[in-house]
Amino acid sequence: MHSRKILFYFLVFVTVHARAQLNRQAAENLLARVVPGRASQFRVEAIKAAPGKDIFEIESKGDKIILRGNNAGSVASALYYYLTHYCHVQVTWNSGTVRLPSVLPAVKTMVRKATTYRYRYYLNYCTFNYSMSWWDWNRWEKEIDWMALHGINMPLAISGEEYTWYLVYKEMGFSDEELKDFFCGPSYFAWFWMGNLDRWGGPLPLSWMKSHFALQKRILRRERELGMKPVMPAFTGHVPKAFKERFPNARLKVTNWNNGFADTYILDAHDSLFAQIGKKFLQKQMALFGTDHLYSADTFNEN
Numbered sequence: 001m002h003s004r005k006i007l008f009y010f011l012v013f014v015t016v017h018a019r020a021q022l023n024r025q026a027a028e029n030l031l032a033r034v035v036p037g038r039a040s041q042f043r044v045e046a047i048k049a050a051p052g053k054d055i056f057e058i059e060s061k062g063d064k065i066i067l068r069g070n071n072a073g074s075v076a077s078a079l080y081y082y083l084t085h086y087c088h089v090q091v092t093w094n095s096g097t098v099r100l101p102s103v104l105p106a107v108k109t110m111v112r113k114a115t116t117y118r119y120r121y122y123l124n125y126c127t128f129n130y131s132m133s134w135w136d137w138n139r140w141e142k143e144i145d146w147m148a149l150h151g152i153n154m155p156l157a158i159s160g161e162e163y164t165w166y167l168v169y170k171e172m173g174f175s176d177e178e179l180k181d182f183f184c185g186p187s188y189f190a191w192f193w194m195g196n197l198d199r200w201g202g203p204l205p206l207s208w209m210k211s212h213f214a215l216q217k218r219i220l221r222r223e224r225e226l227g228m229k230p231v232m233p234a235f236t237g238h239v240p241k242a243f244k245e246r247f248p249n250a251r252l253k254v255t256n257w258n259n260g261f262a263d264t265y266i267l268d269a270h271d272s273l274f275a276q277i278g279k280k281f282l283q284k285q286m287a288l289f290g291t292d293h294l295y296s297a298d299t300f301n302e303n
Contacts, residue, residue, distance in 0.1 A: 030145055038100055041104055044068075045067070047068040054070055054114070054153070056068060056070075056081070057069075057111065057112045060108070067082070072148070080149040081113065087100050087105060093146065120151050121156075122152040128189065134186065136215075144219065157230035160212035160214075160215060161216075161233045163288075167284055169240065172246075174246070178242035182242075183204035183209075184200045186208065191257065192238075194298055195238035195255065196258075196261070198241060230294065231294040232296070234295040234297040239267050244265060250267060266299075
């Protein structure tokens with residue numbers, strides 16, 4: 001029987017009036033990572049852009065290739081345009097060291113490109129589970145560089161959210177024993193995030209939560225340096241089984257994804273606790289990571 005997937009994305013956008021500035025050091029660091037040993041043959045310069053209209057320019061000056069952008073991500077896009085159109089080099093998920101011509105090709109006529117798309121989104125919850133559950137910082141660093149080179153400026157960023165939830169539920173009075181029955185193992189995060197299962201493959205060690213909290217801080221710092229606005233998680237209504245004992249009057253929906261899995265509990269969005277818990281989570285997340293005013297909640301997948 002064909003299973004129908006229902007994906008629901010909830011994005012909250014808050015207008016940000018401050019124009020992103022070029023982080024020259026971040027752009028130069030990216031150059032050093034992507035074209036090691038050749039970065040000195042490029043020069044990074046700032047250029048102004050209209051709000052929401054990322055832009056880059058490329059031209060030759062003497063023996064230098066000039067890369068201009070309104071932020072570090074635009075400079076990265078300029079670099080990739082030059083690599084693909086002039087050096088015939090691609091950077092893919094499986095790329096090793098970039099091999100450039102011994103003499104960099106000159107840009108005879110200045111190139112100027114402006115995007116018509118304010119937000120360029122990337123990733124989903126399943127990808128984070130299937131591909132990224134086991135990534136360390138070295139692998140994430142390569143991925144974030146790949147995003148910047150390919151013009152991504154709105155990546156989903158949900159690594160380490162379990163630690164935020166752990167702190168929220170601990171402050172609400174839940175014990176470690178109760179939470180052991182909630183958090184699943186890393187191989188099943190996609191289904192846990194979407195409310196399909198609890199604990200399966202777990203319990204999740206606190207050491208894992210803390211290590212991925214630290215990893216998320218590095219991920220967000222790098223993405224923001226490169227001019228990105230990460231999309232962070234929000235509350236879907238999925239709560240621990242012990243919730244029904246602690247809040248007996250809460251409006252809970254009991255669901256069961258498949259035979260063999262325990263029931264899961266989804267708090268009704270009309271229950272006053274839904275807004276309270278959602279607010280607690282966002283406040284805790286902002287205290288830990290800051291915010292870029294972009295949030296996503298994905299639920300009901302095969303549920």
